[in-house]
Amino acid sequence: MANATQYLDKNYPSSNRSSVINLDLSNKNFVGDLIINGFINLQKLNYSFNNFNGSISLSDCGNLEDLDSSFINAQESQWYDMAKLKKLKLSNNQLTELDLAGSSNLTYLEFNNNLLTELDLSNSEKYVEVNCSNNPSLSKITLPDSFVPVLFDCRNTTLGQVIFSNSSVFDCQKNTIIPQNTTTSNNTTTTTSNNPVTVTATPTTYNNPDTATTATATPTTNNNLGLKIGLSVVGIIVIFLLGLVAFLCYRRRIRKNGT
Template sequence: MVDANQYINSNYPFPSVNRTIIQTLDVSNRNLINTINLGPSENFTNLVNLNTSFNQISGFTLGLLPQFQNMDFSHNILTNFIMKNTLLLPRLSIINLSHNSLSDIGPGSVILTHLDISNNLITTLDLSDCRNLVKLNCSGNRDLSNLTLNPLFNPTDPNAFDCRGTSIGQVNTTSYTYDCRTGNRIQRATSTSKATVTVTNPAIQENNNNGLYLGIGIGVGGIVLIIILSIVGYLIYKRRPKKGIIKIAGGQYYE
């Protein structure tokens, strides 16, 4: 295991290495740990692509990176990240944060086009401002039940949207209905207007159905119990011993 900042300083020593001309920084699969610092003092001012995947990085610091577009922090141990920072990262449009331990990433920015947040601990995902979003993978977040998408989100590529393994039921876009439980995509009738994306949670419907089934079961069970008790009572009545009659003067005496 190597400290992430020590690795960068050893392999890209400043000022002997002109960091300002580096556009792609790939430190993936290097057994890096701790946090990584790409703040203003590190002089990666023209960085466009950053790949830190398959390490043990727990956090990072990013300064003003006006050219930064593509960030891959997948397969690390991140627990905190906020996407919406358009002032420092005005061109960041492709983000891969899959396979971390994130529970919240905040609202997405308007420039975001590709987001992979799969296999985290996300429960709520607000992408209502992401009108340029064309690809989203939020699968594997089993407690994700609140997803808000921009009405313009309408992927045509079958691999451009994945919501399997979440608590979401269906997602309806203008062109397709996505079943997050099965992964199936069904084409909808052609519409001239943009449909608002709707998300349903199957757990709620399942609970409602369970309550309905329970009520029906109790009602039917009660009726069956009444019928059984009636039959038992009738059989007992039929099998009772007949009382003998002894005639005596002045009337009858029942034994």
């Protein structure tokens, strides 16, 4: 099995690390610990698809914006305090705790297929995409004051309904926004999807943030409908009778001319 420290020392001498912007360590069969230091201008780091079941140390990474730490067999907790970090992938590990308090610019978070029980997203007001699906014990999620993501997926958790900052109610298990205060001629139907929901349209306002209730559809009654139908039938009968009278008069005239 390969050793990440030896690989870095051989391919990225300390004197050259400051010039590296993109570092790809994925799919190299690394095991054990991972120590990243000296890459002071690093913006993108990928060490996915390895087996870093030891400790992970990321120092001198203040300029990091994109980090892929998925499929590395990481366990227990992870802590990220990177002010410039925008994109973070941690999917398919065995993490039970995640601290994002110092990453206030995160816009993309992928944390699906882990063992999380709680998730605090209040660190950033800039979230666009969040995937925390397939965390079977996830029962609590804390959202920032401004949270209307373009993509949000929290299926296969124990979460029920989540209220976004625009007062729309999102059903985590059905993966859809629940229509509120809508009146139609048929029963309201909530559409489900197998893909992460795209939240682009602004739903109707939800007036009670404590109770998620789907509005009951009430058929619209037209009081003049019966009268209109009756008049239409009478009109048809009158036209028929006038036509019949004209036809009989025509036949009578022909008979007179014949005699």
